Amino acid sequence: MPHIVIDKLKDIKYPIKTKKAEFLFKAEDYIGVKTSNAKFLLNIRKYKNGYLVKYDKVTRPIISEIKKAYMDFVELNEAEIIFENIHGIKEKLPDENMLDINDNLSKIDIIEVGFGSGRHLLYLAKKYPDKTILGIEIHKPSIEQVLKRIKNENINNIKIINHDARLILSKIPSNNLHSIYVHFPVPWDKKEHRRVINSDFINESVRTLQKNGFLHLRTDSENYFAYSLKKFLEVNKTHIEIKKNLPYEITSKYEERWIKMGKNIYDIYMYSLEISEEKKENFDFSFDKKLTNLDFNAKIYDNFIIHLEKEKKIDENSSLIRATIGNFNRPEHIYIINTQKPYYFKKPAEIKENYLAHQEIKRLFNG
Numbered sequence: 001m002p003h004i005v006i007d008k009l010k011d012i013k014y015p016i017k018t019k020k021a022e023f024l025f026k027a028e029d030y031i032g033v034k035t036s037n038a039k040f041l042l043n044i045r046k047y048k049n050g051y052l053v054k055y056d057k058v059t060r061p062i063i064s065e066i067k068k069a070y071m072d073f074v075e076l077n078e079a080e081i082i083f084e085n086i087h088g089i090k091e092k093l094p095d096e097n098m099l100d101i102n103d104n105l106s107k108i109d110i111i112e113v114g115f116g117s118g119r120h121l122l123y124l125a126k127k128y129p130d131k132t133i134l135g136i137e138i139h140k141p142s143i144e145q146v147l148k149r150i151k152n153e154n155i156n157n158i159k160i161i162n163h164d165a166r167l168i169l170s171k172i173p174s175n176n177l178h179s180i181y182v183h184f185p186v187p188w189d190k191k192e193h194r195r196v197i198n199s200d201f202i203n204e205s206v207r208t209l210q211k212n213g214f215l216h217l218r219t220d221s222e223n224y225f226a227y228s229l230k231k232f233l234e235v236n237k238t239h240i241e242i243k244k245n246l247p248y249e250i251t252s253k254y255e256e257r258w259i260k261m262g263k264n265i266y267d268i269y270m271y272s273l274e275i276s277e278e279k280k281e282n283f284d285f286s287f288d289k290k291l292t293n294l295d296f297n298a299k300i301y302d303n304f305i306i307h308l309e310k311e312k313k314i315d316e317n318s319s320l321i322r323a324t325i326g327n328f329n330r331p332e333h334i335y336i337i338n339t340q341k342p343y344y345f346k347k348p349a350e351i352k353e354n355y356l357a358h359q360e361i362k363r364l365f366n367g
């Protein structure tokens with residue numbers, strides 16, 4: 001993790017602007033920072049004969065912004081650097097082809113979930129040069145590899161999101177997608193709740209697919225196939241096709257292994273046959289008044305969780321609250337600046353579970 005150790009800290013009055021950054025506040029061992037391209041927290045800790053300065057993982061910015069903040073912080077404190085490991089570190093992510101969950105996803109035509117080595121994702125991009133393909137993957141090394149291939153092969157119609165695919169479809173407008181591909185998802189035989197295919201995902205697929213658009217599941221797991229088919233059949237107004245052991249247009253690396261082992265391969269195509277209603281969601285993440293009577297015990301609801309973890313004092317009237325909120329399987333760490341009119345230091349992902357958690361925070365602590 002890129003960090004520096006400096007020899008001293010001056011007593012500084014915040015907020016204060018420097019050449020390339022603005023240091024917004026000090027909340028005990030945290031300092032809020034804004035640079036031209038990012039907003040994040042620095043964490044300062046006593047370390048041997050000096051002070052260790054590192055960025056906070058939850059608000060992680062890109063390396064170039066961290067460097068700006070570190071260098072200005074050193075100057076602000078008129079300090080000497082005792083140690084640093086930032087100069088050798090090169091940016092891997094993000095990249096111009098990366099999107100954030102809060103970006104506008106209305107121009108996406110095709111989605112591939114869990115693209116792994118990316119062979120099929122790149123194939124799609126070449127097969128549909130006029131369509132924009134969104135690859136969603138949780139595994140960062142796979143993303144880095146695929147980004148390199150996108151550059152080397154001059155492909156300009158792929159976008160990538162590093163997130164849990166189950167939370168992304170809710171961000172896509174209705175009737176927008178040509179197709180959705182889920183090829184060889186992890187079967188999670190013992191943890192069904194972690195499967196990508198679930199009732200919510202299928203309903204959101206039907207909503208986001210154009211009329212006659214399709215979701216293609218390809219799997220080597222008979223168990224996952226049977227489970228998915230049952231789930232697909234729970235939804236109305238679709239057309240379902242099943243295939244067994246038929247070659248597909250392109251063989252993924254993963255599939256090659258199973259074919260060599262003589263495993264069965266199953267395909268399910270689910271076509272959406274109806275025009276779905278437009279989704280009208282306007283997630284308002286604002287607060288009206290200061291949060292009080294804070295309770296730091298985790299609270300678990302049917303669809304979401306709230307866990308206020310710690311509070312750091314900024315001044316007599318305000319504090320920084322760190323919390324975990326949202327989807328139980330993929331909660332989000334967030335910070336709230338708790339003042340007369342509180343706000344999120346960085347806006348949470350605009351998804352239903354976070355919004356439900358936000359409303360419940362207001363109900364509990366503005367009650």
Ligand SMILES: C[S@@+](CC[C@H](N)C(=O)[O-])C[C@H]1O[C@@H](n2cnc3c(N)ncnc32)[C@H](O)[C@@H]1O
Binds near residue numbers: 113116117138163184
């Ligand atoms: C078994 S691999 C298959 C990769 C590729 N589709 C293929 O056919 O070679 C499953 C991939 O799905 C990704 N994955 C698993 N759960 C995911 C989720 N909830 N959202 C996005 N990607 C996920 C994994 O990181 C992994 O790369």
